[in-house]
Amino acid sequence: MQLKQFIIQIIETILGSFIMAMAVSLFLLPNELSSGGFSGIATIIYYLFKVPMGTTILALNIPLFLFATVKIGRRFLEKSIIGTISLSVFIDILDRFEPLTNDKILACIYGGILTRIGNSTNFKSTLINRRVRFSRNFNKRI
Secondary structure: OOHHHHHHHHHHHHHHHHHHHHHHHHHHHHHOOOOOHHHHHHHHHHHHHOOOHHHHHHHHHHHHHHHHHHHOOHHHHHHHHHHHHHHHHHHHHHOOOOOOOOOHHHHHHHHHHHHHHHHHHHHHHHHHHHHHHHHHHHHHHO
16 A cells, blocks of 8 residues: 555544544533444443543453454554544543533434544545455456
8 A cells, every 4th residue: 555545544534533523522422322332332431430431432442453453454453543542532622612512302413414424434445445455356366
């Protein structure tokens, strides 16, 4: 992979993480709404034990990083670590701001939309990269 392409993917990952952190910190968390996955577990831990959500997300992902190193590869691990750390930091930073709405319905809608946009931004570069790599390998076999 070229350095320029890798840097673009890192920027897209950080941008997607920032958008997802906005959804969590400005809409979902202040209105006591939970998303799925580790973010949802981190939300529950945040309300039960007052542990910062970003720190919890980072701690929950450590076993996945170890598994990803063995199964998926180093490049994917690098992007995953950058994405998780940036998401954790952005959530803890944006948590200090006032929520943009106190209406749970609007918070659910806006949080869901922003989460989807952030996820799409993160997945975009990874899927395009894998599709190109697959087609190149497939053509070599023929």
